Amino acid sequence: MRLSGMNFNVNLGDTMIQVDTATLSITDNSAVSQSGGVPDGFVDGDVSASGELSVNASNFALVSDAAKSAGAWRAMDTFDIMFYAKTSKDEMKVEAFGCRIKLSDILDIDKKGGQASLFKIPFDVTDPDFVKINGVPYLRPEEIENIVQ
Secondary structure, three states, X not given: OOOOHHXXXXXXXXXXXXXXXXXXXXXXXXXXXXXXXXXXXXXXXXXXXXXXXXXXXXXXXXXXXXXXXXXXXHHOOOEEEEEEEEOOOOEEEEEEEEEEEOOEOOOOOOOOOOOOOEEEEEEEEOOOOOEEEOXXXXXXXXXXXXXXX
């Protein structure tokens, strides 16, 4: 059996939630260097990562409880998000570190019904540990060694 979205578990910090959809995108602004208009290597560029979780009301309540404990949505501490899936043939683990959530699309009401209300939770990756894919960091150790938090 191959991996599909149905195989993934998502942990926000210590809390496992069920997501309807999830994304994580990395932006790497590394570029080709040129001499006289001819490629001659590359230069590192800045990086960023962000994503979005879409959850139903029950799972949104779990995140709401954490916000309530913090005193406000914007008062929540950052947390790590882990996406993990395993089948008999494949395994995938993606970790995003120091995620800070923002809310969007908290209401999308359709009086016709027919589907569950979903809540969108965008997030940004804020920690120098950045992202690991199957245990392999995206950034080289020397890229983050002098960053003081």
